[in-house]
Amino acid sequence: MNILVFVETSEGKIRKTSLEAVAYAHGMGGTVTAIALGAADANELQAIGKYGASKILHAADTKLNEHVIQVYSSVLAKAMQDENADVLVLANSSLGTPVAAKVAIKTGASFASNVSELPNTSGGFVVKRSIYTGKAFAHVELKSPKKVIAIRKNAAELKETGSVGSVTNYVVTLNDADFNTKTISTEKATGEILLPEAEIVVSGGRGMKGPEHWGILLDLAKALHAATGCSKPVSDMGWRPHHEHVGQTGVKVAPQLYIAIGISGAIQHLAGVNSSKCIVVINKDADAPFFKAADYGIVGDAFDILPKLTAAVLAAK
């Protein structure tokens, strides 16, 4: 089996979820080729090999620095052909997921997104995907000879295989008609830990009382090297930016640790956090529904507990 993995870059660096996609492909067995499009750091490209890619293709054409979905999907469909790939694996993301869907159509492949485990190939090719916003899973059989799989965070364990891959330049021919969307400007938090990729998330709800109180939450996040999230009303009221909103209608997170402060635990919020490994809830109301979904809970006032918790985290280092 030949597996092609699309690795996404962000400011030249390979996204961690893309390395998980390489590890996922390695876990499937077969020959793994990774492909990166646009500007990418040479050392970072080389490091992809450690997760099991024997070959790393790099298309450095500067026109690929803008993430045009149509362009990326044409390049990847062609790369699948050139590499004789049976399967394309990539990480779910605002870029990866639509690109994968288009590649599936271009190549006549069966497609699944939100895949959470390695495929079962004992009879056919069956993947487990998350549905109903994490409230259930479906086992779906991909019947076409070619397959495109978009995986969610933690679908594969990120571990080094001890192998070394070689980086090769990949020449692309771009089609002008594919540049069918134009990015006018990008506003992006730099240096911040991205919420969908974070291993620890510290999240605040309406119980934080107002944006002016976020300092104590940010202190805890900093001490834990965590990303920050919030409930929907918090972003609706503009206390926090919209991309921090976690839940059914926001970002779905899957960290090792999710700490919810002053969030009641409405089912729509839980839908975005139910893939977290460990959930800590801090709420002054002992009957808050969130406690039922938590691993650890503290009943108390956030304004009292947060500074103490931050101090305890720093002391334990």
Added chain:
Amino acid sequence: MKILVCISHVPDTTSKIAFVDSNTKFDTSGVQFIIGPYDDYALARAIELKETSGATVTVLNVGLIDTEPTIRKALAIGADDAIRVNAEPTDSLFVAAQIAEHAKGYDLILMGRESIDFNSGVVHAMVGEMLGIPSVSPVMKLDIEGTKAKMSKEIEGGKEQVEANLPLVAGCQEPIAEWKIPNMRGIMSARTKPLKVVEPKSTESSVVTQKFELPAPKGAVKMISADNVGELVTRLKTEAKVL
């Protein structure tokens, strides 16, 4: 301008999910069905465009007859007419192929960023691919200027301003518009608005669901005293091993 809004018919966000027939079928008992929350944003923006620039709004659903109350609700909110493709929406590629069959001739095809049952987040990209037109998602702001759409699109950790020519497919999310609630007049007029039922174009599906599974239940919460916050840190380190 002609706008097509594709709506999914999904369990209410508070629904408890369960399966029957040895985990091969969704258990609909006691479940309330709604217009997908993201699709509701798409519909709300379409109605705003209708009010400000005189567009016509058609809603489309791929579903069996039980989705008709959901379609009527979209008509009550303000859509002019509706199409139901009479088929079970088995997988995204199948749904996209059905939508693409009917989406030609529209200037703007609005969808939700994702359905909340299968959460694929791809039907818009697939329809764009099938029709050879741009698709953008998730769109938080959408304005039409002449033959161009100006959009704000969410990306990980931020947003992008994106432009594309019409016709175009957009997957919508908040705060593109405020959800609209049907009023009495809307509900009355929805009863007589045209709802066309069409048979699916046969497309064999290359993705087959074998069975469903529920996540393993969570263990009981371990409570820690507010006077002993340090214990939480210790237990996260040594017991849960997440620090």
